[in-house]
Amino acid sequence: MIRIKDSTMDNFTYCAPTRILFGKGTIPAIAPHISAHGVQRLLLVFGGGSARRNGVYDALTAALRAAGILWDEFWGVKPNPSLEQVNAGIAKARVFDAQGVLAVGGGSVIDCGKAIAAGVHLDDYWTFVETRKPAERALPVFAVLTLSGTSSEMNDKAVITNEAEAKKWSIGGQCLAPKVTAIDPQVQATLPWSLTASSGIDAMTHVMENYFRGRPATAGNSFFREETQLQINEALLRSIVLSLNALQKDSASYDARANLAWAACWGLNGMSVAGLSSGDWTSHALEHALSGLFPHIPHGAGLAVLFPSWMEEVYTFAPDIFARFARNVWGISCNPADPASVLEAADKGVTATRAAFSGWGAPDNLSHWGVREEHIPVMVQNAYSYRALGRLVPLNEEQVTRIYKRVL
Amino acid sequence: MIRIKDSTMDNFTYCAPTRILFGKGTIPAIAPHISAHGVQRLLLVFGGGSARRNGVYDALTAALRAAGILWDEFWGVKPNPSLEQVNAGIAKARVFDAQGVLAVGGGSVIDCGKAIAAGVHLDDYWTFVETRKPAERALPVFAVLTLSGTSSEMNDKAVITNEAEAKKWSIGGQCLAPKVTAIDPQVQATLPWSLTASSGIDAMTHVMENYFRGRPATAGNSFFREETQLQINEALLRSIVLSLNALQKDSASYDARANLAWAACWGLNGMSVAGLSSGDWTSHALEHALSGLFPHIPHGAGLAVLFPSWMEEVYTFAPDIFARFARNVWGISCNPADPASVLEAADKGVTATRAAFSGWGAPDNLSHWGVREEHIPVMVQNAYSYRALGRLVPLNEEQVTRIYKRVL
Numbered sequence: 001m002i003r004i005k006d007s008t009m010d011n012f013t014y015c016a017p018t019r020i021l022f023g024k025g026t027i028p029a030i031a032p033h034i035s036a037h038g039v040q041r042l043l044l045v046f047g048g049g050s051a052r053r054n055g056v057y058d059a060l061t062a063a064l065r066a067a068g069i070l071w072d073e074f075w076g077v078k079p080n081p082s083l084e085q086v087n088a089g090i091a092k093a094r095v096f097d098a099q100g101v102l103a104v105g106g107g108s109v110i111d112c113g114k115a116i117a118a119g120v121h122l123d124d125y126w127t128f129v130e131t132r133k134p135a136e137r138a139l140p141v142f143a144v145l146t147l148s149g150t151s152s153e154m155n156d157k158a159v160i161t162n163e164a165e166a167k168k169w170s171i172g173g174q175c176l177a178p179k180v181t182a183i184d185p186q187v188q189a190t191l192p193w194s195l196t197a198s199s200g201i202d203a204m205t206h207v208m209e210n211y212f213r214g215r216p217a218t219a220g221n222s223f224f225r226e227e228t229q230l231q232i233n234e235a236l237l238r239s240i241v242l243s244l245n246a247l248q249k250d251s252a253s254y255d256a257r258a259n260l261a262w263a264a265c266w267g268l269n270g271m272s273v274a275g276l277s278s279g280d281w282t283s284h285a286l287e288h289a290l291s292g293l294f295p296h297i298p299h300g301a302g303l304a305v306l307f308p309s310w311m312e313e314v315y316t317f318a319p320d321i322f323a324r325f326a327r328n329v330w331g332i333s334c335n336p337a338d339p340a341s342v343l344e345a346a347d348k349g350v351t352a353t354r355a356a357f358s359g360w361g362a363p364d365n366l367s368h369w370g371v372r373e374e375h376i377p378v379m380v381q382n383a384y385s386y387r388a389l390g391r392l393v394p395l396n397e398e399q400v401t402r403i404y405k406r407v408l
Numbered sequence: 409m410i411r412i413k414d415s416t417m418d419n420f421t422y423c424a425p426t427r428i429l430f431g432k433g434t435i436p437a438i439a440p441h442i443s444a445h446g447v448q449r450l451l452l453v454f455g456g457g458s459a460r461r462n463g464v465y466d467a468l469t470a471a472l473r474a475a476g477i478l479w480d481e482f483w484g485v486k487p488n489p490s491l492e493q494v495n496a497g498i499a500k501a502r503v504f505d506a507q508g509v510l511a512v513g514g515g516s517v518i519d520c521g522k523a524i525a526a527g528v529h530l531d532d533y534w535t536f537v538e539t540r541k542p543a544e545r546a547l548p549v550f551a552v553l554t555l556s557g558t559s560s561e562m563n564d565k566a567v568i569t570n571e572a573e574a575k576k577w578s579i580g581g582q583c584l585a586p587k588v589t590a591i592d593p594q595v596q597a598t599l600p601w602s603l604t605a606s607s608g609i610d611a612m613t614h615v616m617e618n619y620f621r622g623r624p625a626t627a628g629n630s631f632f633r634e635e636t637q638l639q640i641n642e643a644l645l646r647s648i649v650l651s652l653n654a655l656q657k658d659s660a661s662y663d664a665r666a667n668l669a670w671a672a673c674w675g676l677n678g679m680s681v682a683g684l685s686s687g688d689w690t691s692h693a694l695e696h697a698l699s700g701l702f703p704h705i706p707h708g709a710g711l712a713v714l715f716p717s718w719m720e721e722v723y724t725f726a727p728d729i730f731a732r733f734a735r736n737v738w739g740i741s742c743n744p745a746d747p748a749s750v751l752e753a754a755d756k757g758v759t760a761t762r763a764a765f766s767g768w769g770a771p772d773n774l775s776h777w778g779v780r781e782e783h784i785p786v787m788v789q790n791a792y793s794y795r796a797l798g799r800l801v802p803l804n805e806e807q808v809t810r811i812y813k814r815v816l
Binding site (some may be wrong): 008009010011012013014015016017018019020021022023024025026053064217222225226227229231232234235236238239242243253254255256257258262266274275325392 | 416417418419420421422423424425426427428429430431432433434498615625630631633634635636637639642643644646647650651654661662663664667668670674682683
């Protein structure tokens with residue numbers, strides 16, 4: 001094999017096999033795909049009931065009926081879906097002898113659907129989660145997306161909260177990737193702004209968790225080691241920002257809904273991390289520890305508070321990529337040859353991020369959710385219980401404590 | 409279903425299920441994937457022999473041997489692979505009773521491998537191409553990429569030239585998408601610059617064929633109907649430009665090879681066209697007519713000549729998107745509120761594209777390949793034989809003639 005001079009971009013594997021049916025009126029089109037996968041008995045998994053109000057339930061079940069598919073229904077999946085719900089869903093799928101799962105909702109519902117699909121083949125769901133192994137078998141998963149943000153519609157992961165142990169842990173595995181997902185942005189037109197904003201911020205943080213691992217190919221160079229992926233990630237971030245700004249003015253704009261949905265889909269489907277050394281993911285670990293203890297905190301809202309605090313903690317360790325972020329996402333210029341200018345731009349990028357999140361009405365502190373200083377040590381311990389924190393910069397408990405405390 | 413105000417982005421289906429093994433030393437890793445797909449007898453398809461010189465052949469066959477896979481070899485696929493070669497490959501695959509095809513090369517070799525994989529199930533390959541139907545069955549296809557540009561490594565299409573009829577036509581079909589592709593950018597380190605440049609330009613034109621269908625969401629708005637996709641496409645274009653500039657100085661830069669390879673992969677795998685109304689693809693039709701008649705013309709080099717001429721022919725019909733392209737790819741600013749400024753920027757964007765292609769050493773005229781004025785009517789007829797030309801702007805024969813003549 002040929003010797004090459006500089007070898008710096010990380011190796012990676014990319015595979016996102018989900019077929020996406022995107023656009024107006026695409027929900028009924030999923031039914032023939034379900035049949036084509038040989039599924040005749042289907043468990044439908046829903047959230048709190050919005051699918052009945054926005055017409056999705058009627059459109060979908062008419063199409064399933066026309067395709068000759070039998071189904072049972074599991075309703076009531078809540079944000080931060082719980083192990084109890086997963087176990088109840090598994091029991092229902094077994095009784096019905098389901099051959100596939102169709103999740104209708106946002107990331108929480110789809111995650112719960114995936115966990116059920118894997119769980120029917122397991123003795124005990126949580127025991128398996130604790131092994132941290134990828135799932136090898138699952139019923140085929142399908143999805144109809146009604147809230148964009150998590151990428152669960154196009155990835156092979158599910159996050160479930162064990163409330164008794166205050167642990168919000170994920171499982172993965174190729175078999176969990178939805179075979180087909182229908183995304184009709186029209187059904188998101190009536191979502192409340194706060195949910196739109198926090199879900200959009202969630203999608204941004206998925207991209208950002210990976211983005212900040214980017215490094216200049218050579219010091220002072222404008223060409224980065226993972227140039228293509230950084231460019232794509234910036235593209236996703238800019239489009240989410242533009243879409244959210246447009247939706248804040250007009251929540252029914254189809255184009256803004258569609259562009260937000262399409263960008264969010266790519267935030268966490270394996271794309272945004274390509275070559276970027278598994279990303280950092282400290283903020284997500286901290287949010288999981290937070291909402292593990294306070295399950296009523298929306299995932300995206302928790303991240304909106306924690307992510308800028310993480311940025312503030314670490315940007316001095318990797319000013320080049322933070323300055324690039326400031327320039328290419330927020331239009332903050334700097335002189336790349338002057339370290340002081342780079343550092344200043346990096347700092348301004350953190351401020352701009354916090355300002356954008358606040359401008360969209362996201363919370364900027366933990367106290368209003370009832371989090372108090374005494375909870376922080378518990379969350380710090382919990383955050384470390386899954387793995388060591390800080391891939392970009394290894395973080396000790398003192399630093400992690402500061403990230404929470406800064407936004408208390 | 410909810411009524412929404414402005415509904416403009418096109419519906420689309422996206423599916424690119426190929427598993428990509430990307431990075432240094434990933435070629436042997438494909439062997440266990442081939443076994444996992446149940447393939448024990450494999451037809452290897454190669455180009456002219458570079459795989460023997462750059463170590464790919466040895467690394468790959470050692471891995472196949474270790475995985476217990478038997479193989480036969482089909483060598484000599486040329487650029488613009490011919491129907492004759494496809495038929496010879498089909499015969500070889502049948503005699504060997506191949507259960508799968510592994511193409512080792514650039515887009516031509518992979519296209520030929522796909523055609524062979526589909527062809528073993530067909531009575532006659534070209535008769536099927538003429539039906540313009542998608543292929544329904546094919547042997548599983550695998551690929552080891554040694555020249556980035558076409559995206560064939562991650563898409564479900566193959567273009568084959570029927571030299572007797574001077575037709576360069578494609579087939580498609582889900583079953584043609586490679587199951588797994590290994591991309592080790594190291595093996596491209598010794599490619600001649602002209603081939604690197606023309607292949608990179610080829611990848612750019614794939615993105616650009618789709619890009620120019622973008623439209624402002626509302627007139628004078630900076631937010632476009634397909635904002636996410638345009639942002640991503642600009643990201644791909646910028647990264648290819650940066651990578652080519654870096655490779656022109658240092659053809660062995662791993663980072664530049666890797667970023668070019670990763671960006672090119674996304675040029676034509678179904679991503680760059682999402683929401684963009686099937687793209688335009690006039691320049692490709694014109695290039696196919698050109699290299700159908702002159703099979704020695706490299707595809708990317710033909711496009712480097714024709715694409716700017718197409719741009720010049722049509723930019724006045726869609727100045728907003730051409731001005732956006734000029735700004736976001738070449739840094740040419742304009743005042744979006746002033747139509748004259750928009751038109752001027754659009755024009756400068758065409759000039760900048762031509763200048764970049766020339767700066768990379770690409771040809772800027774057809775004459776030096778022996779094309780003369782008398783060939784133009786034949787090429788025009790051939791270009792129209794597949795379909796009407798001009799989705800962005802419908803083009804008549806006079807306009808198409810002008811596109812060829814401008815760069816004669």
